[in-house]
Amino acid sequence: MKQLPETTLALIFCALPLQSQKPTSQATTQAAPDTASAELVTLTNVWTGAISAKDHAKLEALMAPEFALYRWNGEVLSRRPQWLDNLDHIEIKEFTVRDVSARTYGEFATVTSVCTWAGTWHGVYEGTSFDFKSIMVDTWRRMDGNWKVVARNSCSPTHASADTPSPCNR
Helix, strand or coil: CCHHHHHHHHHHHHHHHHHHCCCHHHHHHHHCCCCHHHHHHHHHHHHHHHHHHCCHHHHHEEEEEEEEEECCCCCEEEEEEHHHHHHHEEEEEEEEEEEEEEEEECEEEEEEEEEEEEEECCCHHHHHHHHEEEEEEEEEEEECCCCEEEEEECCCCCCCCCCCCCCCCC
């Protein structure tokens, strides 16, 4: 008879781990990042279109006031006002992003992508052409229920620079 309580206890403790591996709260938590990630991919595509169209109204709605473009090493390349002004001095020949992937971290998110950015400068760099293939990381923050891009880091390695200690020369 001693064996019956021991067997019953063993069955109870062995069966507990076999119960649902996904509590209801976990399923809800997992659905939210997928929804937010999809929204961020859509917003990245909207932002890309606004850049190509030089649509300042859309850009201002998507960009946080503290937005800055950074070099890969963390050095500020341009803050929001300068970035928007620079856009007006570029004849864009191509601006595309691909392999867009978003990952949320609560109120923050990163969106990685591969970008082709080609055009010609007007103004200070008059007539200077550029054609970059870049890896980009955009940092987004949810503010008042809306996602805003707060930072962009980009790296445009070349074949010659890829194996060096500083592959991102711009």
